[in-house]
Amino acid sequence: MNDTASLADAIGNQDRRALAQAITLVESGLKEHQSQARELLAALPTPAQPGLRIGITGPPGVGKSTFIETLGGHMIQCGNSVAVLTVDPSSVISGGSILGDKTRMPKLSVSDRAFVRPSPSSGTEGGVGRFTREAITLCEAAGFDRLIVETVGVGQSELRVASMTDLFVLLLVPGSGDELQGIKRGVMELADLILVNKADGELEQAASRTVSEYITATGFLQPRTHGWKVPVLGMSALGDVGVTDALGHMETFFTHLGEGGALASRREIQASEALMQALHEGLLEQFLKSPGIAGEVERARREVAKGRLTPGLAARQLIDKFAETEQSGSA
Numbered sequence: 001m002n003d004t005a006s007l008a009d010a011i012g013n014q015d016r017r018a019l020a021q022a023i024t025l026v027e028s029g030l031k032e033h034q035s036q037a038r039e040l041l042a043a044l045p046t047p048a049q050p051g052l053r054i055g056i057t058g059p060p061g062v063g064k065s066t067f068i069e070t071l072g073g074h075m076i077q078c079g080n081s082v083a084v085l086t087v088d089p090s091s092v093i094s095g096g097s098i099l100g101d102k103t104r105m106p107k108l109s110v111s112d113r114a115f116v117r118p119s120p121s122s123g124t125e126g127g128v129g130r131f132t133r134e135a136i137t138l139c140e141a142a143g144f145d146r147l148i149v150e151t152v153g154v155g156q157s158e159l160r161v162a163s164m165t166d167l168f169v170l171l172l173v174p175g176s177g178d179e180l181q182g183i184k185r186g187v188m189e190l191a192d193l194i195l196v197n198k199a200d201g202e203l204e205q206a207a208s209r210t211v212s213e214y215i216t217a218t219g220f221l222q223p224r225t226h227g228w229k230v231p232v233l234g235m236s237a238l239g240d241v242g243v244t245d246a247l248g249h250m251e252t253f254f255t256h257l258g259e260g261g262a263l264a265s266r267r268e269i270q271a272s273e274a275l276m277q278a279l280h281e282g283l284l285e286q287f288l289k290s291p292g293i294a295g296e297v298e299r300a301r302r303e304v305a306k307g308r309l310t311p312g313l314a315a316r317q318l319i320d321k322f323a324e325t326e327q328s329g330s331a
Contacts, residue, residue, distance in 0.1 A: 004036055008043035011142050016115060019142045023117055026134040041134060044141040050267075051083070051140045052254050055161040057151040057187070058171030063197045064150050065104040067171060067237035072108045074247050075146050083115045083139035084108060085132055086150040115144060130281065133164050133274055162190045163273050166263060167253055168224075169193045172214070174206035188214075189221050191230060192253055195246055199234035207234045228256055290325055293318070 007025075010018035026037040058064050065086075072082040084105065108114040117135065132149060139147055151161045162168045170191040188194075194214050199207030214232045223230050231249045235242025257263045287293060300318055303309040309317075 004040040005043050008040055008045065011138060012045035014143045019115065019138060020117065022138050023135050026131045026138070027119060037134070041137060044137065047140045047143065049145065051145045051147045052167070053136060053147045053149065053165040054167045054169060054250065055149045055151070055165035056169045056171060057161060062171045062173050063237050064171055067195070067197060067243070068148055068150060069105045069108055070237045070240050070243050071247060072114055072148065074244055076111060076113045080146045081113045081144045082108065082146045082148065083144035084117065084148045084150065085135050085139070086116070086118045087132065087152055115139065136164065159186060159190060163270055166257060166266060167192050167250055169195060172196050172210065173198050174203045174210045188217065190224050192225055192228065193246065193249055194218065194230060194232045196232070196234045197237055200236040200239050200241055225257065225262070228253065287322055290322055292325060293322055296321055
């Protein structure tokens with residue numbers, strides 16, 4: 001199925017194999033594949049109703065995969081179809097995913113109403129893959145109405161997922177006030193829902209304290225969504241305790257976001273930001289591939305490291321060099 005129009009039709013008919021093939025195509029770094037990917041994205045059918053996008057972040061070991069597995073099961077019981085896009089750290093040898101989320105979400109992976117796709121981060125900052133936005137578009141075209149994006153970790157560099165989802169969930173484990181200090185303020189300001197996982201057994205009391213700490217902390221922050229008070233809940237993904245409550249708050253949030261055109265406005269802003277991000281990445285890629293520039297970059301890097309050039313001046317010299325190269329090449 002090499003024809004992009006046929007591939008787009010198959011995706012519209014909810015062909016899982018075609019969807020997986022399409023995501024592989026958009027993730028490919030080959031120039032020919034990128035050209036085909038652009039044609040494919042332009043040919044995709046418009047979904048009758050856009051899916052609702054959920055970003056989930058949290059520190060390693062917090063139980064993100066277990067939570068997504070349980071949450072996705074409840075969504076399917078409610079009649080939804082669920083696409084899960086996970087981003088794993090890349091192997092420095094093969095470039096592929098290390099953790100393998102399909103093995104960590106066995107029930108969702110075999111459900112005919114779910115689609116789980118692990119992708120390598122390939123060194124991309126932001127806790128998501130470079131083409132996660134395109135993968136979201138493909139999954140929506142395939143008819144999935146709940147799209148979950150799981151990030152690698154949490155921190156200032158893991159905020160990019162918030163710019164491509166409607167609901168941003170921060171997942172935490174029971175801990176002391178020291179943990180509260182360790183969570184970046186920027187992450188908390190973007191969170192629409194905060195969940196304290198593993199709130200059962202011996203950790204139940206610690207979880208209750210952590211919930212109280214974060215309720216107090218969020219009271220001093222401006223929520224990113226106007227008119228929304230960020231809920232802080234304790235739950236246990238493994239024991240399936242409190243997950244339905246979390247899902248209820250998600251659905252309430254989506255209703256709130258849909259009122260007054262807030263969802264449409266957020267999507268417009270995200271699309272604009274995506275354009276600028278794509279321009280930055282594309283121009284940087286073109287810049288580094290320009291003849292003679294790679295050597296100049298390495299030379300400038302050494303000069304900056306030794307303090308002989310400021311980063312700003314070095315960057316300006318490189319940009320001027322690039323402009324001269326492009327101008328002479330087009331003459």
